[in-house]
Amino acid sequence: MYKDVIQLKSPNLSEMVRDELIRLITQGVLKPGTRLNEVHLAAKLGISRGPVREAARELEGLGLTTSRPRQGFYVADFTDAEIVELYEVSPWIHQALVYDFMTYSNAETCRAILRDVDRIQTGSIPAFSETLLQFRQRMLDHVHNRYLAEHALSLFRRFYIVAALVRAEDGARRMKRIIETQYFFWAALAEHDQIKAIEIMQADSRYWLQDIPPRFSHAQDPQKG
Incomplete structure (x- = not known):
């Protein structure tokens, strides 16, 4: 699923992760309803889990992800x-x-x-x-x-x-x-x-x-x- 992810190096990692997640969603790598596996994404991006979690929260504020208690974040499924x-x-x-x-x-x-x-x-x-x-x-x-x-x-x-x-x-x-x-x-x-x-x-x-x-x-x- 994450084979197309590119590694990121930037002082503002959460913004870079946010833009990368948006790219993966639009390219169909992350489909609506898909759970964002923070561990796998962080490993593929070559960063810690913190920026991934921050980016997922920001995308939630934009309406592009949803969070579920004790389950994490999922790509939003637009109606x-x-x-x-x-x-x-x-x-x-x-x-x-x-x-x-x-x-x-x-x-x-x-x-x-x-x-x-x-x-x-x-x-x-x-x-x-x-x-x-x-x-x-x-x-x-x-x-x-x-x-x-x-x-x-x-x-x-x-x-x-x-x-x-x-x-x-x-x-x-x-x-x-x-x-x-x-x-x-x-x-x-x-x-x-x-x-x-x-x-x-x-x-x-x-x-x-x-x-x-x-x-x-x-x-x-x-x-x-």
Whole structure:
């Protein structure tokens, strides 16, 4: 199960372990419902159990793991209802991000982020999902309100995992739509068009609310559909 784990060496090990666990979840090495064996993970990562436990607790706060008394931590198993909630809250997070950028950033910052969209890779779904998250992390470095940035990153990490859990045959079309949405959104912000930027993300959330939950439900339960 842990053959793809890489050894970590960093002064902030718990954060590195957290990111590695997220990577393993999105790549399907750690599947929903899987117990996180702290002893085995620590040995594979070449570290003590403490950072593994800290990372698991942090992921629990993000909703990506769950803890059971005297059993430890398990990878969360998303329900389609939880996915609906993610896409319902997305417009509010993006509206707050629009306000933050309109208040504290300038057009050149937004244009720089717009150019950064080109760094999102579209060769494969895993590469796309990972580089999309990296793009969003870089974008959040420009957010003035750090509490907002923290909540936005939590949402984007959940999207990262949901995208990995839903296996769809039309990946190229989905990637194209996401890339185009990012271009339109940041172009609107560069034009200082707050209303258009908000409308773009509201329409995007409505689209994914119709698209993702049914796919996820069918992927989790082969008897459906």
